[in-house]
Amino acid sequence: MPNNPSYIGHRERIREKFASAGLDSFLDHETLELLLTYAVPRKDTKPIAWALLKKFGSLAAVLDADPDQLSQVNGVGPATAQFLKLIRAVFKKYSLSEVKERITIRTPQQVLEYCNASLAGKQEECLEIIYLSVRNTVMGTEVIASGLIDRVAVSPRKIVECALAAKAPAIILVHNHPSGDASPSQEDIELTRDVVRAAELFGISVHDHIIIGKGSHYSLKANGKI
Structure with missing residues (x-):
């Protein structure tokens, strides 16, 4: 044998x-x-x-x-x-289910694991919305834009329309920087502030905008940018 x-x-x-x-x-x-x-x-x-x-x-x-x-x-x-x-x-699905099972989401750290699972490592820039209920439970997520590595073309109006369609009273924005540097560009900051202003008109709160890099992240809320 x-x-x-x-x-x-x-x-x-x-x-x-x-x-x-x-x-x-x-x-x-x-x-x-x-x-x-x-x-x-x-x-x-x-x-x-x-x-x-x-x-x-x-x-x-x-x-x-x-x-x-x-x-x-x-x-x-x-x-x-x-x-x-x-x-x-x-x-990715496991990480999202873990986030959804939490009673509330109060800090960027609580959603960071999902954000990394969803967007870290992608070779093109993507913008994702996490929809939250009035009690800050996760209602769902949606990637609403993707594009070239150096930019995402999306309007505040589109973001607000998506939140309204999802019947979400609050949202968290998440996007990735394929270059690896999680620091926000001036365009990132201005877009976020425009979204905050537009969302307020419809009673929608923007809790944060989290940027995912390679092994790093940046919270615009925690850093006083919004």
Whole structure:
């Protein structure tokens, strides 16, 4: 009888390690190896994991990458690329559900985890609205604009119209800076102030505008910009 390929034993060991201890002791490459065992049949996933990390730099960057970028790595086919994107999408939905289950949202920190899950790592700038009830519970979210890396073209009127359509008495604005620097531009500040003024006419409160960078964030409310 021929011996089983060595990777079969490695798959079993890494799954057993996760079953007994979770991911806390896993390094990035081990986490990727484990994920890939569920998407890549009959192959050693270790070299694929290392190749992904070499190309993208980190586990987070791998999960943020587009499927066509992932598919450029040897051993990563379309199905595997979609699987990795699914992991990222599931994390986003989980983070949103965690936010929705909170009784109230009173500080930017309470929504930051969702904001990072939703927008961190995106390669184009996006503007998202978090709709809040009168008790500051999350009613829903909506990405209302996306564009080139250096700007998002959206009007205060559109933002207010979206809030009215959602029947939301309060909102939080969130957008990302793909450059990595979370500091607001003058355009960001002026847009936010225009939205605040326009929303007030309809009894809608703008609780904050949070900008997501790479490993950082900026709250216009906390920094006295609105």
